[in-house]
Amino acid sequence: MSNLAYDPADDAEETLLADLAAMRSLRPIPRVSIQAFCETESVAGPIERAGEDRRMAKAHVKVHMGGIPTAIEFYQSAPTPNLIVLESRSEPKELMQHLAALSEHCDPSTKVVVVGYYNDVGLYRELIRSGISEYVIAPVSMADIVSVISSIFIDPEAEPLGRSVAFIGAKGGVGSSTMAHNAAWAMSSLFKSEVVVADLDLAFGTANINFDQDPAQGMAEAVFSPERIDEVYLDRLLAQCAEHLSLLAAPSTLDRIYDFEPEAFSQVIETAQRSAPMLVLDVPHMWSGWSKHTLTKADEIVITATPELANLRNTKNLVDMLKRLRPNDAPPKLVLNQVGVQKRPEISVQDFAEPLGITPMAVVPFDPLLFGNAANNGRMLGEMDAKSPVVAIINEIAHVLTGRTEMKGRRKAGLGSLIEKLKRNRK
Known part of the structure; x- marks a missing residue:
């Protein structure tokens, strides 16, 4: 029997180091407004931490709990931001129905990122065809969030910052x-x-x-x-x-x-x-x-x-x-x-x-x-x-x-x- 005990803190430290390494090359996000609607703390937490990162200093980030139904209700009486991040545990068919309902209240210029739980290529292609900017499979890290936002708002052809x-x-x-x-x-x-x-x-x-x-x-x-x-x-x-x-x-x-x-x-x-x-x-x-x-x-x-x-x-x-x-x-x-x-x-x-x-x-x-x-x-x-x-x-x-x-x-x-x-x- 091994004398070595498993320490969850080791995984947490490895995750943090991986996040730091992944974010090292990311450029600052421009001055944009971002609102997230999450169903779980495991997704809301990384988004909140991303909002506190120096690369996101110019961005305004607000996290709501409740998922897509909450977003639909919220935007019936509020303007949509530059980017909406949506977490959904719904099955693909139900997810597409929720997004269709949300689209009736979204400004055409608003970008949408969906954090889902179905690793389905067909779903991904359908989401992209419907105008979704990105589909990310949960769980997500802080680096994942900043990286996705960066890919949407920063011109990949632009000369990188020193x-x-x-x-x-x-x-x-x-x-x-x-x-x-x-x-x-x-x-x-x-x-x-x-x-x-x-x-x-x-x-x-x-x-x-x-x-x-x-x-x-x-x-x-x-x-x-x-x-x-x-x-x-x-x-x-x-x-x-x-x-x-x-x-x-x-x-x-x-x-x-x-x-x-x-x-x-x-x-x-x-x-x-x-x-x-x-x-x-x-x-x-x-x-x-x-x-x-x-x-x-x-x-x-x-x-x-x-x-x-x-x-x-x-x-x-x-x-x-x-x-x-x-x-x-x-x-x-x-x-x-x-x-x-x-x-x-x-x-x-x-x-x-x-x-x-x-x-x-x-x-x-x-x-x-x-x-x-x-x-x-x-x-x-x-x-x-x-x-x-x-x-x-x-x-x-x-x-x-x-x-x-x-x-x-x-x-x-x-x-x-x-x-x-x-x-x-x-x-």
Whole structure:
């Protein structure tokens, strides 16, 4: 007899991971109204969770219990939305009769998706012929719902949006911008893929210094002239840093106050995503309406922290908040930076990660010579010393963020020897 006990939580976790993987490539749903009429909680639940997903932020979703008869009664005195989702356990003949009755109250432009329980090709063809947009067999997942809605409202011929990765520091001075810029450079140079870096710290941004650029225009012109933003205008604002790397630089001046509405950067970000497969957002260490909105909408988030108590507290607060704001996304990635400073008391990697429930994506040892020389010369770490162990870590970050490799759990084991090697090199 096996000693292994079946744990339903394992299936739930596998389902969640499958959902996250399936939704990774889905694009945001446009501003549409959606109403669902469900007979069971097993269908209503995924639709409600889909409505809370960031990809559905512009859509308005309302779930009713009661199925098609309730929908018929409801639309006798109410206008129909852009999309109706109907769950029905009726047999095919009865289902078609219910849909015919509902059609008398539907606007011709309204799309209809049916969630049914009969895996019948003949039924599917009859439904499509009658004008139903899609027929989905129950049970359904959150990813199924978002995917079906996406297939209806997003033009499959349209150019796909690039992925956005937002870097933010748990505290000022932890090296978040340095990580963002070097990871972006690594992505562009390693994979020969177009990458755009957007410096959102308009007052104190360092991307122009780190990339040795002094563009006359950049992020300020974009964010203060939203009515002009399109791919052509954005291309004029971008500074070319490398063959496959462009920069939307911050002015880094204090000649005006940079107060923004929550969605101030949204149009710039969406336009940039149509211009390149990868958009790296350098988000300053602050908590405002627009920074919260930017992090909520990003495809991926990277938190950079150093191994001390204030960083741990701030990282924990960020992780918890982002989990509430992004319930259907994977947790943010964590980079522990400046690890191994001589004579500085530090929280161990394990003790730092344990309360967060996150394994660090990377642990970057303290190397002031390499980082200092790169910063002072306006060069990336890989340009200064391509064989450095730190550069190897940055390259691995680039692989993880572009989906070319999974996070490795063996980083911790080699950390001690790597730090010791760097210490010997500095002596």
